[in-house]
Amino acid sequence: MPRRTDHQQRRRGLVEALWRVLTVQGLEAVSLRQVAAEAGVSMGMVQHYFADKAEMVMFALDSMTEQVGRRMADALAALPEPVEPLHRVRVVLEQTLPLDPRRRLEAQVAATFLARAPVDARIAEYLRAAYAEGHAYLLEQLREADVDEPARAAALLLALTDGLTTHTLAGHHEPAQALAVLHDELDRLR
Amino acid sequence: MPRRTDHQQRRRGLVEALWRVLTVQGLEAVSLRQVAAEAGVSMGMVQHYFADKAEMVMFALDSMTEQVGRRMADALAALPEPVEPLHRVRVVLEQTLPLDPRRRLEAQVAATFLARAPVDARIAEYLRAAYAEGHAYLLEQLREADVDEPARAAALLLALTDGLTTHTLAGHHEPAQALAVLHDELDRLR
DNA sequence: TAGGTTACAATGCGAATGCATTGTAACTCT
DNA sequence: AGAGTTACAATGCATTCGCATTGTAACCTA
Known part of the structure; x- marks a missing residue:
């Protein structure tokens, strides 16, 4: 087993960033790039933790x-x-x-x-x-x-x-x- | 005075198309092209009747x-x-x-x-x-x-x-x- | 220590967007 | 009839999008 991070914790952090984008600019402004920017990470990292945008958005709803x-x-x-x-x-x-x-x-x-x-x-x-x-x-x-x-x-x-x-x-x-x-x-x- | 059309009527027609796009696909799917396609007209025509997207959207709200x-x-x-x-x-x-x-x-x-x-x-x-x-x-x-x-x-x-x-x-x-x-x-x- | 897996970062691509520009008929008025 | 204005249509452009691909460092296990 190689390098390990706490997946749930990372996803929670990204989702909080998503919420911030959502509440300030609306759902249509929620994009992989915007969430990454808001979270202060690269877009590649967001892609690493969510298979696609739909999964990310549904996870944000579920977390809420x-x-x-x-x-x-x-x-x-x-x-x-x-x-x-x-x-x-x-x-x-x-x-x-x-x-x-x-x-x-x-x-x-x-x-x-x-x-x-x-x-x-x-x-x-x-x-x-x-x-x-x-x-x-x-x-x-x-x-x-x-x-x-x-x-x-x-x-x-x-x-x-x-x-x-x-x-x-x-x-x-x-x-x-x-x-x-x-x-x-x-x-x-x- | 040159060629004249009923501006209000044209705008109403376009707005009805906008409503249809809005109700079927949501506000984020509302674009100049989508509205034009739904209304069966060219995008140039939509631009002719609305200065920009924001005006079109606000007019749609007002009409409603x-x-x-x-x-x-x-x-x-x-x-x-x-x-x-x-x-x-x-x-x-x-x-x-x-x-x-x-x-x-x-x-x-x-x-x-x-x-x-x-x-x-x-x-x-x-x-x-x-x-x-x-x-x-x-x-x-x-x-x-x-x-x-x-x-x-x-x-x-x-x-x-x-x-x-x-x-x-x-x-x-x-x-x-x-x-x-x-x-x-x-x-x-x- | 070598190999394999994970965790990202970086880049590229086709599609779609708003808007500006340009072109061209059609129509009205003088 | 000519001039000028309107009503579009067509196209181009920079930007943004989701997603795929590739590269690379870090780390664990054997």
């Missing part, structure tokens, strides 16, 4: 959802006992709102991919599975909270959160306003 | 919002007297949901531009003005309907509608479900 999922799990674990189901819903949804720089970056990456889903089958399929998972979790919590029509409420909350995220990123209002709207809606579900 | 606005006005005018303000809200918001092929195309164009706003100042500014207009209209109607916290409710409805649109376009659920969610939420405002 993984990261958000981790933060959701952490936030849930930090909740004081006893945990109300609607509190879980609130905490989970708040992780997807652009409330700080980290979440703002993630939200923008997610929003960009979501907007691209209608014209990209692979992205659509991936996001569909993620949506199904999120919907199932919300459904479970809303049932436990005795909310009327929990399936519809779950769809509503997911759509509302995404809409608030998009509007915040577009500069239509402040993050705090988005948070207030979400809290209002959750209060009304009681 | 204009068209949606026209449909909203028509739908409002077709409402039977006496008109309830919440009914107006419903009719207006329904014009932005992808409930039929026409609205689906418009919704996808709108969603694509909205997702691009965070990295494009010109688009952001344009959409901000459009959002402000929509919010002001909803605010007026919600006040007339004696809804609690009308400003917040307006922001909620706009975000929810956009979220439902995005999720429908991404294939997360059916158009009918999106409509049902919106109707539920409007009923709860009474």
